Amino acid sequence: MDPLVIVSFLAAVLAATWRLATPFIYTSLGEVFSERAGVLNIGLEGVMLIGAFTAFSITFFTGSPVWGLAAAMAGGLTCGLLFAFLTVSLKANQIVVGAAFNLVGLGLTSFLYRSIFSGRMETAREYASFSPLEIPLLSRLPFFGEALFQQNLMVYATPFVVLAGAFVLYRTAFGLSVRSTGEHPRTVDAAGLPVGLIRYASVLIGCALAAVGGAYLTVAHTNQFNEGITSGRGFIALAVVVIGRWSPWGAFFISLLFGFFYALQLRLQAVSGITIPYQFLQALPYLLTLVVFVTLRKRADAPSALGVPYKSS
């Protein structure tokens, strides 16, 4: 291939990478908090859907994607409250509750979408969203111009949100207590800190960010909702957390990697002359996850108390 073609090919892939990575970034960053505090939420897909639907409907009725985003966060917080109540206060099994969240998330959003929007199909398609903000001059840079300086606000925000997340986790007293809670909750208890409350807070952060990740799909990346729009991204985010070693920046870069695969997959198909079945490209992120497990050959250093309810003695 012509080198110029390859360069433009890569530039376009890079631009798509960041956009496609964004929902993973938000969702997995939140899950890092949740798991660092010892709570595994496999219901991310359901929470993302609820975020996506809430953002969509509120934006539709208010005309403001900012309100939509705020509402999605509120929806995420509500999910988090319920999740934490069940798994932290009632010490219910986290896998069960997560699985239930996925069922309810899909069922509830689909049911409500039909109940509320069934008569408004046509109009439902038009509403404002976060549109790309071009940064003057920089966006004209060759190669990286589009990738870095021609995105929407929610995409631009990701490194800053991750930075903030890493700061909170590693540089604040709260973060210290979160990291301790997932590892050795009894110590946290003995230090006079409320284990339950810390887990509540972490789960709330996790669900709020998952909802933001879902909202991104309906008010930033596209401006529409459809049933099951998250298309399995919540599950990918779970894998991202593991491969990213439970760290915010790890989650960020692994999200970008998965975003890259996703973009490459869509892109390679369009290039004539490449006849790999598209299913193979689709399978790449999942295969990669398995390969990572095999090649690291080391027990993933998951928080030791992950998934174990804490019972003060």
Place this chain on the structure above:
Amino acid sequence: MSETILKLDKIVKTFPGTVANRGISLEIRKGEIHCLLGENGAGKTVLMSIVYGLHQADSGHIFYQGEPIDLRSPKDAIKRGIGMVHQHFMLVPNLTVAENIILGQYPPWKVLRRMDQVERRIEKLSQKFGLKIDPKAPVHRLSVGEQQRVEILKALYHGVDLLILDEPTAVLTPQESSGLLRFLKEMAGHGLTVIFITHKLDEVMQVSDRVTVLRDGRKVETVDTSEANPRILAKLMVGREVFLEQPSKKGTQGEEVLSVRDLSVDDERRLPAVKGVTFSVRSGEIVGIAGVSGNGQSELALALAGLSPTAEGEIEFCGEVAHNISPRKLSRLGFAHVPEDRHKMGIVLPFTVAENCILHDFDNHPYARNGFLQSKTITAHANDLAQRYDVRLSGVEQRIGELSGGNQQKIVMARELHRRPRLLLVNEPTRGIDIGATEFVRRQIAAQRDAGAAVLLISSDLEELFALSDRLLIFFEGRIVGETPARKELIEEIGLMMAGKSMESFSAEK
């Protein structure tokens, strides 16, 4: 004397199924070292956890420096200058010393901007009190003794007036222990009040100003240490005269049953834990392994039991090569093992007593036929064991988790001993059980020896080792640093060896 710093008034605390504290009243004076003495299960730790805010009393009042206080969490206690060093350390292994020390110190929104300042302050503190520690080291890299230093530093960093220590010497050598006791005395001299939970009479005599004896959730008495002696205290603690002199030690020793040559074993982190030990055990003798816990005894036990691979060396059991063979095969050769932590390994808590009785034999005739469990046979077997070993239970279909620690241990002993083993490995057999069960368990161990079994006894309780063993091997950092007859008069030498002085250097010093 001086003023009262802490006053407890009729503290009652119940847990589902048990009453831990039945109305305990107590006064602690400022600047004293006050021992809380009692058997396991007497309610010492629970009472102090209430003072530290970990538990809340069902009824009763706490007065601190004259004021009634309401402690809802350790935070309240820490704020008032009450600190506690727990028996099981409360440290987060993947955090650094400094991070562990400031955990819970600041409101959640506080930005931990200058960790180096915190670290410097810790360094200063550690120099001032002679508790050497690197504040930047992650806790999981520290030895047990160092971890305890971190715990004490944590309390000092918080600026405590009242320090509670829960059995702090359990993990220390006698020399380290006396160092700690000296340190506490010095601190008390500076005005620190210390509450010292223990069941070791020597320590009480050595360190305390006054001692309160608890039994069965009640206060028996508070006495000035100067007016007490160990015999009186033991009587108060147990409620009757105790004759700690144990069954006779006359075994007829026979052939070599276990022989270990140049054995090395790695721990879970793949670091060498046992480094080339050689010893043997004959039938009809009890060999005790002494040492501060964490010096390779656990890894040795696991390797002997076929539960972890050996790195180098040989184990021979009844003339057969026995390293890296399965627990199953060992068991068939006549090996029985009472593991260190029965909750982790010895029993399956949610299973019934009957199910626990067949842990090794679940697929052996007659408990299983054609792959199916024979519930009648199993029940009958369990009933038989429970009766013979005096286990208190409502029925063998009761879940074992509902039994007391002593009765759980009796089930483990019963299961291991009824097979008439040729070699019995017992690891911390009486840890955490009441004195009645302790006596029973010790008698059973001695009876095995008398019946001709070879017994290897690992214990961090020197009293127990003296009472049962014929000879002692002393472990330090994965090596056998000495072998002595199990005579109490040698405690000083043994102590020094437990601290790493080998026999040669020891005799050289002398």
Place this chain on the structure above:
Amino acid sequence: MHKRRLHNFFTVKNNLWHLVLISLGLFLSALAGGCSGGAEKRDDSDVFKVGLLSPGPVNGQGWTQIAYEALLKIEKELGAQISYVEVEQSPALFERAFRDYASQGYQMVLGHGFEFQDAALAVAKDYPDTWFFISSSKIHEGNVVGVDSDSSQPFYLMGIAAAKMGRGAGLIGGVEIPPITNAFIGFTNGVRSVNPDFPISTTYLGSWTDAAAAKEAALSMIAEGADFIIPDADAAGSGVYQALNETGPGYWSFGIYNDYTSQAPNNMMGNYFNDYGQGLVNIARQVRAGNFETQSNLVFGVKDRDVIWVEFEEGRASAEVLESVEKAIEGIIAGSINTLAPIR
């Protein structure tokens, strides 16, 4: 308390009894309602009833929606009693739904997709009085009749427009199945009839819902130089229109099955309408009258001008383009153009 919760399979027996009790309770409580509910439905045997098996949400946009709209149209124009059921994408469940409708006396049941074919065949023998229509199928066996919209024809027309006006085309499909691949073959043939070297690239999303992926696929095609991007991916297809809307004028698409102009008002060259409903109304009218018969499967194409047509937006295509399109329509109807000719 906690200890009592320890697991033990003996306690499970209690739970089993509860389950038995629930079942009994449900049974009793529903008996009354169930019976009366059933009774309402019996004496309406002369009502004309039409049922639909939809492979996805009826508001799914695109493919699933056209069947639902068809059903509504039949209700409105013929006064039929209608019903639909969204069977999950599991062929194992289809047969039951067909049987339920047929046994309730539905005269006409539409299975909206080729995947319903086996199930309909299995049921049809038992219900000779019911017509089973299968969308995008070529079957004709007794009372099971395939009904197909030949989307390759309108896509052929779009291909002509793209090749005459643009620099390159991109096609974004949901999943690689015959209705989609056929449409894309038609498009390619249309393009080739104008300019054999005109670049076309194709991407399948592997999803009918992932609008974000569709959008990215469209954006990358634009980056590659395509200026006509056409989706055939149901709900996910909206992502394509959005990509065009954001990219700005000069990039074109067509609405698929419906009017999608509002989603990218400046980028719609036109809309491909598929009034499948009208086609079905035509059939249903005959079924109701009892005189429906056919010698083969049914295929709607541009010959059925009230069913399938492409409408260009005012002033966006030149007269020359429109003329070529009209000519192509004539050719297709006359049979001189085979829109499904194999691509070399």
Place this chain on the structure above:
Amino acid sequence: MAPPSAAVAVALLVGGILLLFAGYSPLKAYAVMWTGAFGSLNNLAETLLKSTPLILIGSGLAVAFRSGIWNIGAEGQLYAGAVAATLAGIVFTGLPAFLLVPLVLMAGMLSGAIWGGLAGFLKVRFGASEIVTTIMLNFLAIIATSYLVTGPMIEAVGKFPQTAQIADAARLPRILLPTRLHVGFLLSLGVAVATYLLLFKSSRGYALRTVGISPDAARYAGINVGAGLLAAMAISGGVAGLAGAVEVTGLTFRLYQEISPGYGFDGIAVALLANNNPIGVIFTGILFGALRSGSEVMQMNAQVPSVLVSVIQGVVLLSAAALGVFRITQTNNQEE
């Protein structure tokens, strides 16, 4: 206390509120749902047909969950089983039914066991979290199936993404004509009983349960923990694969891209709700089968969107969790 029944009641209540909100009459909707699930012989048969894969998968998952391994991958294992069964059913057309049917079912079972065992292997050998790997293997199985039916295994005549039909001799006999109920349902009951006996009455099951509660105690008892985990994954995967084979041989007779509407995920709920007891799974499987089956009829006759059933199933799980049904399964570690 009756947590499971209370959980169902709460779920129906929540569903009812949603129905009211959307302008339906809950009582009428539920009545229709009931009739749809049990109202006639055919409806009953359809309910049992839907319960069949759920009972199978649930029984297998009960074994896995009791053994302490979180197999979230039954969906993928079902696909793996369906693919292998279809292949066997297409290739070995010459065999008589009494040979072919067992062969096809075994093929499905083996394939599911391998797919599940793969996650078990990754767990035992590399310490890979089975929760993550089984989720990944789900996606891989579904994508691979999509590739197979659009590519190498596509039917010869048509161009539809489906395989050819399996041989007549490979099809499961029906047991309740004129309904479609086939012998697979009886098979599922048999598997439930067999897994119950395995778990609670056999020495192997004793070993597995010990592994599930306390791996250390299991090692101490001379049980090979890794082999136990691998076996548990292979058994649950094999049974899920069998479910896939039963779907193909009993109902669809060929492979499609989407052979399961999420039975593998419902199976998790079915197993957990039955407290991982395979006998209980028979009842919870029928409950969930009835919910699905009834909701379809509810949509047909009352035009209530059938997605409601997901909400009801989810809320059943949530309220069962809240009521403490699942705390019964505990491990040694959680005891202090």
